[in-house]
Amino acid sequence: MEIQNCDRPRMTGSDRKSHHSEKIKKNLVTRLNRIEGQIRGIKGLIEKDAYCDDIITQISATQAALNSVAKILLEGHMKNCIAERIQEGDCEVVDELLITIQKLMKK
Template identity: 50%
Template structure:
């Protein structure tokens, strides 16, 4: 299991990811970034509002998909590790806070 560490500078927890996991996440984010740049160009070019709205909706869907994958990975690794180490309450409390923020 991957050991979570704290960032020395800010004291936030960190997670080591495999190269495959990191690459997949970065690829998704790059595609989303490209979509956002595309919407920016659409605005600069005075594209019709509904066309822009459709693209923004696609960006939202891509971000939601990214969040689902990341949340699943978090549950399968970080939360499981915390539970195995006897930190059930902390893991559940942290998860509840994250879910509350995601569901705003």
């Protein structure tokens, strides 16, 4: 991949779209629907005064599921969006990616 001159005008997040295949989108939506169910389950455990350790275990599982969604999105973002923008000469995207990774690592 040849990196061009990095003087491309910066686009805002609302100007850009992702390039996910229908298969990836379906996978992500399925995972998010499952996570939504897990959240409702956690709420139900709290409402039923379930044992704290059981609730924490469910929260941990939900966080792991969200991390899996983030990993899938990050991989696609790096392989498609980031690579494309670098090829177009937008080197600011590297700083954006670093900020995104820092946000993910805080969790």
